[in-house]
Amino acid sequence: MRMTPDSIERYARHLVLKEIGGPGQQALLGAKVVLVGAGGLGGPAGLYLAAAGVGQITIIDDDQVEASNLQRQVQFVHTDVGMPKAVVMGDTLRDLNPDIRVTHHITRLTAGNAERLLAGHDVIIDGVDDFATRFAINAAALVLKTPLISGALGRFDGQVMGFASDGSGPCYRCFVPEIPPDAETCAAVGVVGALAGIIGSMMALEVIKLITGAGQPLLGRLYLYDGLSGEGRTVNLPRDSHCPQCGSR
């Protein structure tokens, strides 16, 4: 793929980075990323990936924009309330970067359709807020052997983790084997809006690292951010041989 003068200007700040440069930008332009969830995490992740020139972005979300989303889902404006999130975000990403192809599915990802919807992508982003959907994404990622970047938010705390999905390391269910009985939702406990920007942007950065080969991807590792103290730390996630999804049991 030959870069045009316009794209050389658009991606100039990537092209001068030794970790990305021309080959990395070409890889981004040729990459296919699927975003499950167009909410607090999927919003910033999708915006930064579109801006970065990821050539194909697929958005899967069945929700409509609600007024209570606007406190953190900055990809939407107040006149979007009532519109399907996948449609609004698709239009926003196309406006942001006409170089890329954006497709959307106004549908709920389930165990029944996950493999079909996620197939054909280089990286999967899990930006959902319920464990049943996370488990369905993880199961399909393992079948498809497609790397998965997952994020979570609650109150002032955020998490980012990555899974290679090729059997070389842990999967999401090595980390969360079963749905926690005391699982909290942001609707119940709250979440500070700016945290969605931090964690969603980190997810985009991890995708960019995976596609370009820059740095050390967060595969098999979990980054925990405590927004109240302003401190973060990274821990290794071990593979669990008794994992209900990827274990030998």
Ligand SMILES: [Zn+2]
């Ligand atoms: Zn596992």
